[in-house]
Amino acid sequence: MSDRRFFVGGNFKMNGDKASLDVIINNLNTVDSPNDVVVAPPSPYLSYVASKLTSNVKVSAQNCYKVAKGAYTGEISPAMLCDLGISWVILGHSERRHVFNEKDELIGQKVKHALQSGLNIIPCIGEKLDEREAGVTEQIVFEQMKHIKDNVEDWSRVVIAYEPVWAIGTGKTATPAQAQEVHEKLRKWLADNVSNEVAQSTRIIYGGSVNSGNCKELAQGKDIDGFLVGGASLKPDFLEIVKANA
Numbered sequence: 054m055s056d057r058r059f060f061v062g063g064n065f066k067m068n069g070d071k072a073s074l075d076v077i078i079n080n081l082n083t084v085d086s087p088n089d090v091v092v093a094p095p096s097p098y099l100s101y102v103a104s105k106l107t108s109n110v111k112v113s114a115q116n117c118y119k120v121a122k123g124a125y126t127g128e129i130s131p132a133m134l135c136d137l138g139i140s141w142v143i144l145g146h147s148e149r150r151h152v153f154n155e156k157d158e159l160i161g162q163k164v165k166h167a168l169q170s171g172l173n174i175i176p177c178i179g180e181k182l183d184e185r186e187a188g189v190t191e192q193i194v195f196e197q198m199k200h201i202k203d204n205v206e207d208w209s210r211v212v213i214a215y216e217p218v219w220a221i222g223t224g225k226t227a228t229p230a231q232a233q234e235v236h237e238k239l240r241k242w243l244a245d246n247v248s249n250e251v252a253q254s255t256r257i258i259y260g261g262s263v264n265s266g267n268c269k270e271l272a273q274g275k276d277i278d279g280f281l282v283g284g285a286s287l288k289p290d291f292l293e294i295v296k297a298n299a
Contacts, residue, residue, distance in 0.1 A: 057256050059272075059298045060212055060279035062175060063092040063286025064115060064143060064260075073287075074098055078105045080289050085109070086296050088279070091141050091175075092286065096129055100137055113141030113175065116149060119162040121170070131170030142167055143175045143281075145197070147218045151181070157200040165204035173210040175281065176201045177260070178239075182219035190217075190235065195242055202243075208251045212258060214281040215239060220261030222283060226271075232259045233274035240276050265290040268297035 069077070074094065084090055086109070093113040094102045103112040118128040134142060144167065145160035160176065167174050178197040180190045194215065205211055215235055220226050227235075236257050244252035259271060260281035271277055282294055 057254065057278045059088040060256050060258055061088055061090050061295045061297075062113065062141075062143070062212075062214070062258065062279070062281040063090075063291060064146070064281060064283050065092065065094045065287060066115070066148075066283060067095055068287060069094060069098060071098075071101065074102060075105075077287060078102060080292065081110050082107045084292065084295060086299075088295060088298070090295055093141075093143055099134075099139055103138060111141060112139055113143055114139055115143050115146070117142050117144070117163065117167055117172075119159065119166045121166075131167045131172050135171055139172075141173045141175060143177065143214075145201075146177045147179055147216055147221055150177075151218065157197055160197075161200035161204045164201050168205060168207060168210060173212070175212050175214050175258075177214040177216050177281070179216040179218050179221075179261075185217065185219060191238060194235065194239065198239065198242060199246075202246060208247070208255050212256045212279075213239065214258050214260050216260035216281060222262070224262055226262040226267055227259070229270050229274055229277075232271055233276055236274060236276035263294060265293035268294045272297040 091111045091113045093115045114134050117131050117134060118125055121130050121132045144163050149155045164176055178194045180193040184193050217227050239257055240252050243255060256278035258279040258281050259277050263280045263282050264285045285291055
């Protein structure tokens with residue numbers, strides 16, 4: 054058993070209103086786990102959710118920009134998140150990459166500025182279906198990792214999320230063996246390109262149609278340190294995923 058603390062993130066994406074969030078919050082406030090639990094509501098509800106959650110659950114933003122302020126309509130800066138008392142941010146989610154066409158370079162810039170601003174970050178990496186079928190998964194995720202690595206000085210505030218794009222919101226999930234294989238290779242990449250210490254201490258979590266039915270088996274992977282959960286984080290059985298390693 055690794056001494057890396059298990060980490061479960063819930064990404065609400067563009068879902069929720071006060072009424073539905075209240076139901077989710079009441080459920081989350083029953084969490085009694087030594088694991089790190091972080092949820093990411095839509096940005097208009099960050100303060101609302103943070104004000105109602107117990108200290109057992111932290112709040113994350115779903116995205117932020119690469120500078121502190123300026124003429125960037127619709128964007129949110131790390132400084133604004135810190136001002137609200139938000140301590141985490143998800144960066145480079147596959148939907149940011151493939152719906153909004155964010156490139157590795159921009160995600161790297163966001164990583165650097167978010168860390169410099171004092172946020173903890175959950176940068177996401179992962180291959181598309183055609184890339185997996187072409188046998189270039191490692192090439193894709195290692196290139197994405199390089200742009201993250203080049204912009205990180207303090208790895209203690211980084212939780213890497215491996216999310217194969219073909220398994221996000223599709224109902225398809227990487228098998229436990231497939232997920233563990235990529236996580237193991239990512240940890241070796243960290244050892245080879247950063248340090249053994251960083252490789253052993255940095256948490257690498259899995260995302261991609263994780264639910265209460267598959268979480269326990271996935272959690273058995275020795276290099277799988279938790280999950281970044283999408284749709285299932287809106288449901289009561291998210292609590293089952295939170296304690297998947299128990």
